[in-house]
Amino acid sequence: MRTRPLKVALLGCGVVGSEVARIMTTHADDLAARIGAPIELAGVAVRRPDKVRGGIDPALITTDATALVKRGDIDVVVEVIGGIEPARTLITTAFEHGASVVSANKALLAQDGATLYAAAEQHGQDLYYEAAVAGAIPLIRPLRESLAGDKINRVMGIVNGTTNFILDKMDSTGAGYQEALDEATALGYAEADPTADVEGFDAAAKAAILAGIAFHTRVRLDDVYREGMTEVTAADFASARQMGCTIKLLAICERAADGGSVTARVHPAMIPLSHPLASVREAYNAVFVEAEAAGRLMFYGPGAGGSPTASAVLGDIVAVCRNRLNEATGPGESAYTQLPVSPMGDVVTRYHISLDVADKPGVLAQVATVFAEHGVSIDTVRQQGKDGEASLVVVTHRAADAALSGTVEALRKLDTVRGVASIMRVEGE
Template sequence: MALLGCGVVGSEVVRLLREQAADLSARVGVPLEVAGIAVRRLDRDRAGIDPGLLTTDAQSLVTRDDVDLVVEVIGGIEPARSLMLEAMKTGKSVVTANKALLAEDGETLFAAAREYGADLYYEAAVAGAIPLLRPLRESLVGDHVHRVLGIVNGTTNYILDQMDTHGAGFNEALEEAQALGYAEADPTADVEGFDAAAKAAILAQLAFHTPVTAADVHREGITEVTAADVSGAKEMDSVVKLLAICERVPDEDGRNGGRGVSVRVYPAMIPRSHPLASVRGAFNAVFVEAESAGSLMFYGAGAGGAPTASAVLGDLVAVARNRVAGSRGPVEVTYAKLPVLPMGETITRYYVQLDVADRSGVLAAVAEEFARQDVSIQAVRQEGRGDEAQLVVVTHRAPDAALSATVDRLHKLDIVREVASVMRVEGDE
């Protein structure tokens, strides 16, 4: 086998291959041997790695005759895409952890796997060591998946957990996450939701057999989550989590074949009674709701060198077994080609906290703005504070565009001094 990349994950894969060589050989039926490791620089210190295996010529490595499996852990779009396509073109099986590439151009990789009869496995691309993609690809392939809902980014979950349990501010919680190694020096991909959006795209492709890219995913990060949002959630006996949500949108007659799919990532309030509310620290958890199987929950470490390497190794054993048996694993077929619906058509609920003038007629004026957009109010709470008052409105489910338009109109009311908090509400269906 050839390994492309020898960073945190790649070096951990090599270590596990070395330490578990006898067991892995017994499980596969033949030894798993590293023929070469492609790196950008040869002069870096790589403890435990045989320098004789290192090369900067990745192209030559993936086309060598003595290589029949390729593991890609360099990340990014290029040269990873070209190298994986070249490997499959020459009949080699590929294991990758590259969520960015799969979310941007998974269709090209899937097509190459079909055309050249190659295996393409990528369990490590979403939720680290949690066995999530394989159940979607194999165990649930005979079922009808309605919804995938979960926490797929450990960094943001850690930050929001600190804000909820310790009253930390966003910046304080982020600095602590960086100090502990949960967040990168540049945390943009995590806190702005890009990482979670890429994973949501991959999950939606598998769950609904339809092409979805990261660009199709409605994305909001957590940088705008405030103490008022967290406090408001507590008052509702809820907690704020960054959620990835992928769901089929049924036809008007209720058939789940689908008007399309909704794929989105945003911070939302969920009741503390919901299992996702208890997911603490940097852990991940994902619910899969299927027609026959019902609700399934997958929980565990979602990131880090060892958990990700564990998922890579699991895929490596699977493709090696296929190779020995002369068979191949499942290949994605995005036959459904359902449209990805715009966020405005998504049916959601809102929590809105307003600072308003404490005088008669305020509640009626606010309620009128919701009625104008045909948004039904589920609950209202008002507290007076001198000549000011705090008004909290929780809506019933309505199109997101209508809810957004309502909030825009509330901003313009003279009686509204501040829209202190606006957040979607999930998980209490």
């Protein structure tokens, strides 16, 4: 075993960073045996140097992250500060000064991963980011390496634990959205400002990363269609149960049937209770992959938290350090297909539409005519009426999203339609 340690610089020492430092210290001998050389924490860049950080030598603490990544003797820079800047500049500077990078920064990778990949390649360094998607779940490396010889057609998953916890509570207890969110906040699953989670921004960033890897093409955050789940109601869950379904916030990345384009989207959807994703409870994540040769695979586990995310970071550190000892690098960007990202209007799926209508003869015929005029075929209809008001639930066959949007726009113009209560896609069938 090589005796000179490989030096690791840590950018950020919050929930994840502090756990990375702890594991590096407490499992130092095991990590050295697995890598083939010891690793040493050479510096920790933080914003608040006066904060007590147990187990970390105060002499390692610095507020000058730029100087730390420029040192020249650093082998691996671990970036867990998040955000776009200064993270992007620090990462590219690390490459320029001879260090490989391990990152958990989903937002940056989704928005400008191409720049990071190009900088890593230019300077002959590694860029690993297992912790950026689904926490502890081994997902990025299987997609980049284990399935590199296969053709992936679809990736669909629950990639945000906060939203899954909220929807699971609404389903299992009958709670409303706000009540379930309050419980998630009290338990520490939701931030004080949960917007990034409940409006789907977090999941959209992860969808962009997954689509890019799965389909060997560049997919940016702006390419991902996004809907949040704040409008999901108890009535939606009641309708889902009548269909033998539940509701999940899903990230869905698909290759077109003709192979000529891809789509990436995040939105709430009904899925059958028989689907493996339907049984994912609490704050857990799961990703369902459909490949041509391997068939259907599911990856499941805790998708966030200090220890689970640190586990993924440490796995990357080990891989990068092994590469360094062997004077090699791991897989870089694979975007050779250069497939276009199709708009949401091209997506084909089923729909569940709930309408508030007048309770009088001829309403159903009018509604059915609108669906037919827009080329959307109806599968089932359920109607309940009382005191001159009625609820009409329509479930369609598969149709293009643009056709469904046109249908809904026309329905809103009918005098007999008082309102469109909800529209939800039906997936996983």
